[in-house]
Amino acid sequence: MARPHAALAARAARSEVDLHSKDFADLLDLEDPLRKFRERFDLPRKGALPNVKLEAHEAAEECLYFSSLNLGLKPKEVDSAVQVQLEKWGALGVWTYAAEPYPILVCDSSGNEMMGRLVGADPRSVTMMNGLSVNLHLLFISFYQPTPQRYKILTEAGAFCSDMYALRSQAAMRGYDPSEAVIEVSPRPGEYTLRTEDILKTIEEQGGAIAVVCMSGVQYYTGQRFDMQAVTRAAQDAGALVGWDLAHAVGNVDLHLDAWGVDFAFWCLNKYLCGGPGAIGGAYVNRRHEGRRAAHLKGWWSNRDATRTEMRGECDTAEGVGGFRITTPSPILVAMACVSLRILDEAGMQRMLEKQFLLTGYLEELLKSRFRSSGGEEQLRIITPEDPAQRGCQLSILFPAGVAEVHARLQELGVVCDLRAPRVLRVAPAPLYNSFKDVFTFVQVLLEATKGSPWTT
């Protein structure tokens, strides 16, 4: 894939502006087709954040927000959407269940079209339900059917802890020793990201023993986007099923679950999807698994919507992923999620990806050019892949030392990004509301925050 440096340098040259000047950031913002979307989100003020040490006039400014990989910002329209649900409850009591918008019996299907577009799936194969870790477990209970010959689960080393606990506990629940049953593919010595060839080789070598391959689509720590298509194909060729954790992938990279033939997937909506703290989760089951009813946990929400309130003695289980639902969804959480899904839909994933290419590329460009020793060596190491096809918004920056102090100083100056001790800062500019000026200013502030570090001299 083309590199953003070339595109940025060509654009700067065309207008005869310095690639590293603030004028260039302003130019890119002016040309940004998504620039109007920022107004639709609440950006926290610096002074409202903990640990900020700024004069009053600076404290009143919007913060520099790069933490959408933890929690996307709040769309302003969420207030009224939630208010409507509360008023409906107040005005109608139990009749709120039947009243628009988001009548409860069908509310969890409201986002299916939009979520389907984001993950590249038939809307009938996705649903909102529960939270991510719960969905992982529910899908595993059905899809992880270990036998003494084929019982292993393959994942990436350093996976998000919740996923690791979940996978190990799934193996243990079925009577397998998790330290043996869960295979972790690691980067090579001295490397931080995984090579696709190493994942494929492990699948080839251990394929006969692997029941499920379950990795993250985008790795939360390194920001690496795995080759989901190649891994899916290799795993299925080896006779395994494939489930993807899309927590850091959905709304961040292009996904084609149906075309890739993925078996199942799950995600949360609180990160790039801006569904709010504790947002309802998402799940996908490939339609070829419809009719597969074995080892399937059920509750009354597993019924088809049309028969749920008949209280039948036998569950009239909905087809496909709908049957995996167990419990009453919160229409408040669904309403919150749908507000931001609509905004994302309006912005369009294609435009977001085009902006991401430049925006994250611009961050990379500025970091590389500004943090150089007098000998010309790069002082910061970006461990996220350089190839834009192998990453999304996020860059993970590895510091030689002292990252906790740098992060503390960034907080004082009104920057929100993510510290992963001992040495990494994760920074994720979001195309939906971050500007090129945000990125430019961030790098200026980072220079200030690192001043005096032994490695910057």
Ligand SMILES: *Cc1c(COP(=O)(O)O)cnc(C)c1O
């Ligand atoms: C954010 C995230 C989670 C969060 O799990 P919840 O069950 O929604 O709390 C889990 N796994 C990964 C990989 C994540 O990035």
